[in-house]
Amino acid sequence: MRSAEIIAVGTELLLGQIVNSNAAFISKELAECGVYVYHHTVVGDNPERLKKVIEIAEKRSDILIFSGGLGPTEDDITKQVLAGYLAKGIIYDAEHLTKIESFFAARKDKMSENNKRQAEIIAGSHVLSNDFGFAAGMFLEEKAHTYILLPGPPSEMQPMFTKYAKPLLLKNSEREIILESKIIRFFGIGESKLADDLKDMIASQTNPTIATYAGENEVVIRLTASATTREEALRLIAETEEEIIKRDGAYIYGSGDVTLVDLVIQQLMEANMTISAAESLTAGLFQAEFGGTTGISKIFKGGMVTYSSEIKHELLHVSNETIEQEGVVSQACAIEMADNIRKLCKTDMGISFTGVAGPESLEGNPVGTVWIGLSVVGNPTLAYRYIFNRDRNYNRRRAVKEGFALIKAFLDEKFDKKEK
Numbered sequence: 001m002r003s004a005e006i007i008a009v010g011t012e013l014l015l016g017q018i019v020n021s022n023a024a025f026i027s028k029e030l031a032e033c034g035v036y037v038y039h040h041t042v043v044g045d046n047p048e049r050l051k052k053v054i055e056i057a058e059k060r061s062d063i064l065i066f067s068g069g070l071g072p073t074e075d076d077i078t079k080q081v082l083a084g085y086l087a088k089g090i091i092y093d094a095e096h097l098t099k100i101e102s103f104f105a106a107r108k109d110k111m112s113e114n115n116k117r118q119a120e121i122i123a124g125s126h127v128l129s130n131d132f133g134f135a136a137g138m139f140l141e142e143k144a145h146t147y148i149l150l151p152g153p154p155s156e157m158q159p160m161f162t163k164y165a166k167p168l169l170l171k172n173s174e175r176e177i178i179l180e181s182k183i184i185r186f187f188g189i190g191e192s193k194l195a196d197d198l199k200d201m202i203a204s205q206t207n208p209t210i211a212t213y214a215g216e217n218e219v220v221i222r223l224t225a226s227a228t229t230r231e232e233a234l235r236l237i238a239e240t241e242e243e244i245i246k247r248d249g250a251y252i253y254g255s256g257d258v259t260l261v262d263l264v265i266q267q268l269m270e271a272n273m274t275i276s277a278a279e280s281l282t283a284g285l286f287q288a289e290f291g292g293t294t295g296i297s298k299i300f301k302g303g304m305v306t307y308s309s310e311i312k313h314e315l316l317h318v319s320n321e322t323i324e325q326e327g328v329v330s331q332a333c334a335i336e337m338a339d340n341i342r343k344l345c346k347t348d349m350g351i352s353f354t355g356v357a358g359p360e361s362l363e364g365n366p367v368g369t370v371w372i373g374l375s376v377v378g379n380p381t382l383a384y385r386y387i388f389n390r391d392r393n394y395n396r397r398r399a400v401k402e403g404f405a406l407i408k409a410f411l412d413e414k415f416d417k418k419e420k
Contacts, residue, residue, distance in 0.1 A: 003036045005061035007053055009069035009078050010152060011044035022067040022150075022157055029161060031179045031224075033169045035063060045075040054085055058145055063169075068152030070135035072114045079122055079138065079149055086142055089123040092116065096127070096136040103134070122149075128164040132156045139168050179226050180233035184241065186219040187260055187405055189251040194219050197247050201240070208240050217394075217401040218260065219251075253408060261289045264404045267411045268299045268349075275407075276345035277303035278316055278337040280328065280354040281370065286400045301345045306337070316340050327363040329355055331371055334383035338373030350375040351407065352383075353399050358392040367392075370399045374406050 006023045013020050020042060027037045039061065043053045050069075057064050069078030083090050097119035104111035118134040121127055128137030128148075133156040138149040148165050150157045186194060191214040195202065202210050208225035223240055227233035245252065254263050268275060277286050283305055290300040304316055309328055312318040318328075318336045326332040334352050342350025355370035356362040362369075368388035375381040386402060388395045 002034070002062045003038050003060070004030055004063035004065055005039040005041060005057040006037060007057060007064060007066045008040070008042045008152075009045065009050060009066060010042075011046075011075070013042050013068075014044050021154055022152070025154070025158055026065055026067070026150075026161060029166055030065075030169075031181060033166060034178045035169065036179070045069065045077055047077055047081050050077065050081045051085055054082065062144065063146045063148065065148045065150065067150045067157055070118065070137070070149060070151045072112075072117045072134075074114075076117065079120060082147060082149070083122045086122070086140075086147075090120050091123050092119050093121045093127050093136050096121075096130070096134065100134050125149075126168065128160050130156055131159055131163070137165065139165055178228070178230060178233060179224060180230060180237060181222055181224045182237050182241065183256055184221045184223070184244065184252060185215075185254045185258075185260070186221070186248065186251040187217075187253050187401070189219060189248060191219045194221070194248060194251075198244065201243065208236050210240065217398050253405075260401065260404050260408065264407050264411070265290065265293050265296070265299070267408065271411060271414070272299075273349055273411075274299050274301050274345075274347040275349040275351065276301050276341045276347040278341035278350065278352040279303065279305050280307055280312070280337075280352075281357040282353040282396050282399050282403075283307065285396055286351070286353060286403055289400065289404070301347050303341060303345065312337070316344075327365075329363050329365045329369055329371065331383045331385065334371035334373035335375070335381050336373075338375035338383070339381050342375045342377070348377050349407070351403055353403060355386075355395070355399065357395050368395045370395065370402070372399065372403050372406060374410065376410065 006026050008020050008023060012018045023040045030037055041053055041057065043050050054064065066078050069076045079090065097116060100115055100119055101111060119136055121136050121138055122140055125138035125140045128139055130136060130151060133151055133153065135151040135156065137151065137160045140147040150160055191212055195212050198210065208223045211222045213220045221244065223237045225233040225236040227236060253260055279286055287303050290296045306312045306316045309323050312328060313320055313323060316337055317340050318333055322332045322336055334354050337352030337354060338350045341352065352373035353370065356365050356367050358367035361367055366389065368390060370386045370388060371383050373381065373383040384406065388398050
């Protein structure tokens, strides 16, 4: 099994001015080529430090993939440093040079000499065409190592890798071992608790490997298996997944790239159930989650953000008696908000959020107290109390996630009863 190291070049990455999204993309693509990625390295625009990184990478990886540092300026040093390290010359690629010259000629602009740098390649390289920019990529095999040089901008790097570099890797690979991964998503259980429940499996893991990650108010497990066939790798993953389900299946809500929001929207669509929302502390965050889905008007009819007590009463018709006697952070208020928004919007389901985001307590309730109401036609309206006790924005985001979890729990039970 070959191993790779991804080396991102650019001081702007170290300064945090640009996020290194290239490494994630390349790692995922390499997994499909049967290549393990054990190291991600970021180095600034410094020749000596880059040379040192190459020396270290060669000792632990078969394939070195560089992103960035192929541009026209003096601080674009990747190919110059690697060429010097390998004792190879630098030449112009005629096709890329013509492309650059033609671009400036068409615009009737004078081309500065430094633009030619993007057409330079290391002698002996297989040139990787850049369909969306000027900087030529390179694929170079030298003794025991393979070197791949890619431009930094993702819009140029991604198509260059998938269209030109990846086929070369596959062509030169015996494909003896392939990798398959599966993401399992959990909600309602912390990362430490999940890891503790699976500690014996994690301690003895060999193939598949088990990795836990804390996400945005949820936990993710990634299972990765290696095998000689895809079918065998998937079988290994399925066996491990089955054991995880036995232990913590109650907290699993989905897999892959499908989020809790995606899943709930899909369930609402399939059930042909409409929904509306009344929000206080979440200030529209719940409703905003629906905006990215095409055709969402089929199920989402609208809602209100009612921050003040006056607006809760005047527009949402929460009774003054409830506000004065129970308070706005109460079970009674959450129930009325959910009921009333459902009736006002004439939907099948209404959900409400009221509580104390922070930083100060309200009506004697500590920061992080949240009530979520759920009103569904033909069912008793219920409200659920949560204490999150974190910072203001965490409390608001967590409330929204819990709201979607409540809807999912209701829909799961509804579908389960229908099947029976």
